[in-house]
Amino acid sequence: MEQEIDIIDIRKLVNTIKSVYGFDFGEYALSSFKRRLARIIEVYKFANMTEVIEKVRVDKPFYELFLKEVTVNTTEMFRDPSMWKKLKETVFPVVKDYSTIRIWHSACSTGEEVYSMAIALKEAGLYDKARIFASDINEDVIAKALEGKYPARNMELNGFNYEKFEGKLKLNNYFKSTGDYVFMDQDLLRNVTFRKFDLVQGEQTMRFDIILCRNVLIYFNLPLQDQIVGKFAKCTSQGGFLALGSKETIAWCKSVENYNTFSLEEKIYQRK
Ligand SMILES: C[S@@+](CC[C@H](N)C(=O)[O-])C[C@H]1O[C@@H](n2cnc3c(N)ncnc32)[C@H](O)[C@@H]1O
Numbered sequence: 001m002e003q004e005i006d007i008i009d010i011r012k013l014v015n016t017i018k019s020v021y022g023f024d025f026g027e028y029a030l031s032s033f034k035r036r037l038a039r040i041i042e043v044y045k046f047a048n049m050t051e052v053i054e055k056v057r058v059d060k061p062f063y064e065l066f067l068k069e070v071t072v073n074t075t076e077m078f079r080d081p082s083m084w085k086k087l088k089e090t091v092f093p094v095v096k097d098y099s100t101i102r103i104w105h106s107a108c109s110t111g112e113e114v115y116s117m118a119i120a121l122k123e124a125g126l127y128d129k130a131r132i133f134a135s136d137i138n139e140d141v142i143a144k145a146l147e148g149k150y151p152a153r154n155m156e157l158n159g160f161n162y163e164k165f166e167g168k169l170k171l172n173n174y175f176k177s178t179g180d181y182v183f184m185d186q187d188l189l190r191n192v193t194f195r196k197f198d199l200v201q202g203e204q205t206m207r208f209d210i211i212l213c214r215n216v217l218i219y220f221n222l223p224l225q226d227q228i229v230g231k232f233a234k235c236t237s238q239g240g241f242l243a244l245g246s247k248e249t250i251a252w253c254k255s256v257e258n259y260n261t262f263s264l265e266e267k268i269y270q271r272k
Contacts, residue, residue, distance in 0.1 A: 005034055005041075009049035013037075016057050023137070024200055025070070027224035036070045043069075064140065072219065073141050075109040076157055077116045077171070079214070080246050081164035083266040084120060087210075088165070091241050091268065092124050095209050101130045102237070104208040106199060107216035108134040111145025111184075112158065115174070117212075118188035123168045127191065133206065135197035142194050148175075148184030155182055199228050204235040211236055215245040226253045233258040236271040243268045 010033070014025045025033060037052070046052050056063050078084045095101045101121075108114050114134045121127040136142055150158075155171065162171040175182040197204075199216070211232055217225045232242050233255040242250070242259065244267040250256050259269035 005037055005049060009053070010034070010037070013049065013053050013056065016053050017063070020057055021060075021063060022201070023067070023198065027200070027221045028070075029219055029221050032072075032219055033070065036072070040066060040069050068138055068140055071138055073109045073138065075112045075215070076154075076161060077112040078158065078161035078165045078167075079113065079116075080266075081161045083214075083243065083246070083268070084116060084161075084165045086263050086266040086268060087243065088120055088124060090263065091210065091243075092120075092126060094239070094241075096124070096126060098209060099129065101126060101210065102206065102208045103130055103132045103210045104204075104206070104212070104235075105132070105134040106197070106211060106213045106232075108136050108142070108145055108194070109138075110141045110150075111148065112150070113212060113214065114145060114192055115148065115184050115188055116162075118192065119162075119167065119171075119174055120165070122188070130191050132192040133208070134192055134194050137196065137198050139196050142196060146189070146194055148186060148189070149181050150175075150184070152177060152180050152182050199231075200224065204231060207235050207237045207240075209237050209240040211240070211242045213242065213244055215248075217244065217248045222252070226255075229253040230255045233271070238271055240271045241268055242271070 018024050018026070040046070041052060046055070056066055103117060105114050105117065111134070114132065117132060118127060121130050134145065159171040174188065175184045213228070213232065217228065220228065229250050230253070236242055241262060244250065246267060248267060250259060250269060259271055262268040262270040
């Protein structure tokens with residue numbers, strides 16, 4: 001059974017992490033943070049929060065594990081296929097004549113989103129002019145993204161999404177199967193650069209024509225969402241796009257005035 005976690009202990013933990021590792025969980029949505037914390041206490045059999053705080057403080061590998069548990073990494077290829085279809089049918093035609101198409105996957109997790117973009121661009125004949133920057137706070141997921149090795153059992157859902165996206169081929173044209181795993185075609189990463197980047201504290205110096213920030217803002221509280229969308233507004237090129245997850249919106253953010261709604265259903269916004 002989940003034990004009740006005191007808000008004072010949460011603050012102590014957040015302060016410890018901030019002072020030792022420089023990462024700020026202070027404005028993560030409390031309910032989801034608490035839920036993940038309760039799971040960690042149960043799985044790693046901690047007696048109380050004092051033990052958790054001490055372990056995180058002195059044990060960097062455990063902190064990395066903690067980070068991974070707290071920041072949800074769930075992802076899929078062509079997740080929300082209608083968004084990818086919209087991207088292909090309405091966003092790609094806008095950027096297709098750019099000499100370079102600069103794309104940022106700002107919370108790429110294990111890379112499924114990045115491979116999806118590479119495939120979509122390749123099928124649209126745009127891959128060669130794309131420069132894709134992919135980042136996440138978690139180094140472990142970036143390593144997985146680079147490796148492109150995924151459980152074969154995930155490929156049914158990924159393939160189903162790809163069909164709904166109306167891809168030109170079959171998804172298995174882009175990977176090799178070996179038993180329980182598949183290995184993505186590494187040529188899809190030819191124009192991709194991965195880097196660890198923290199959306200909360202990082203300052204992006206590049207500019208992008210397409211930014212994806214999907215299924216991550218929901219883990220932040222509203223002031224933090226506002227702050228991050230403000231940062232995106234600064235690094236989206238004029239006429240560039242910001243795509244969020246289906247349950248997210250910039251509607252109430254201050255920087256909403258910097259964007260036009262390009263697709264309300266698919267949560268795609270265009271920089272004025
Ligand atoms: C649920 S996954 C979403 C992955 C992908 N964008 C998608 O929609 O399928 C959320 C990702 O956000 C990352 N994340 C959480 N906090 C972050 C932060 N402050 N900066 C960058 N990435 C962060 C997590 O590590 C995780 O990989």
